[in-house]
Amino acid sequence: MSRAERSALQGRGEPRDRPQTARARRxxxxxTLLRNELLTTFRRWRTLALLAVxxxxxxxxxxxxxxxxSGGSSAGPGGGGGPAFISQITNNGLFLVxxxxxxxxxxxxxxxxxxxxxxxIAGEANSGTLRYLLVAPAGRSRLLLTKYATVxxxxxxxxxxxAVSALTVGALLFPxxxxxxxxxxxxxxxxxxxxxxxxALAVAASLIxxxxxxxxxxxxxxxxxxxxxxxxxxxxxxxILDQIPQLHVLQPYFFSHYWLSFADLMREPVYWDDxxxxxxxxxxYAAVFGSAAWARFTSKDVTA
Numbered sequence: 001m002s003r004a005e006r007s008a009l010q011g012r013g014e015p016r017d018r019p020q021t022a023r024a025r026r027x028x029x030x031x032t033l034l035r036n037e038l039l040t041t042f043r044r045w046r047t048l049a050l051l052a053v054x055x056x057x058x059x060x061x062x063x064x065x066x067x068x069x070s071g072g073s074s075a076g077p078g079g080g081g082g083p084a085f086i087s088q089i090t091n092n093g094l095f096l097v098x099x100x101x102x103x104x105x106x107x108x109x110x111x112x113x114x115x116x117x118x119x120x121i122a123g124e125a126n127s128g129t130l131r132y133l134l135v136a137p138a139g140r141s142r143l144l145l146t147k148y149a150t151v152x153x154x155x156x157x158x159x160x161x162x163a164v165s166a167l168t169v170g171a172l173l174f175p176x177x178x179x180x181x182x183x184x185x186x187x188x189x190x191x192x193x194x195x196x197x198x199x200a201l202a203v204a205a206s207l208i209x210x211x212x213x214x215x216x217x218x219x220x221x222x223x224x225x226x227x228x229x230x231x232x233x234x235x236x237x238x239x240i241l242d243q244i245p246q247l248h249v250l251q252p253y254f255f256s257h258y259w260l261s262f263a264d265l266m267r268e269p270v271y272w273d274d275x276x277x278x279x280x281x282x283x284x285y286a287a288v289f290g291s292a293a294w295a296r297f298t299s300k301d302v303t304a
Contacts, residue, residue: 037150050112051161057108058100058166065089066173092179093170097196100166101203105259106239109158110210114231116154117214120147123224140298151211159204185268195265202262206278209255209285216293255285
């Protein structure tokens, strides 16, 4: 092949190589942006403190149950009140995972998510760094999506922290072995661990609606504290409304209504109706408030 022919082939290849190079650079930039955002979020003392509080809840529950049953007494099935599965912890420490998730889901877990999500945009504006982030070739949509992805990762991390802490405490304080499902059937410890993982994933997925709501609130104000307080306030308000019998028509549309449906994963066979309703409701909240956050953020006049 002559030099002229090689030059012609190389010339024809340039338009194809350039888009590929640009696409690779954009992909690398997105990965770097997400990695930096994750590192920034998980290195904050506030985030570490929230995770420490979440990890402490199973410890306190496990110690309380151990002290209560140290004299040979037991709450028995369904007795003694408290979170779901608590009466089974003394028979199998794996039930502490389910109990801890049931205890933290109504308030502690969503509160932690609300704090992180509420501070995502408003915290940057309050510290004066939001404008500098937008100067980089990220774009508002990409930055908002990165912020939301970071909050979703925190949802999973926070849930796993509770589950791992509960499993560790349960193994130290109580026996482990085969366990009995809500339906009364026996499953192996390995299968129980698998269901515990599924329950943790279901709990994490239950929080994506709160994450989108917090992100939307964060785009509405330039104060991180105000955004966090508003998100947590809305969370508490919805929880209260969900307990009022006169609002039973509206309650299936509250993001917290089906949160405890993860208990159906401990049935044999598994009941999927409320689980699918919960996942669909969270997806709806994520779509609605995510779109509202995008509409607000992309049209917002950023001066800080």
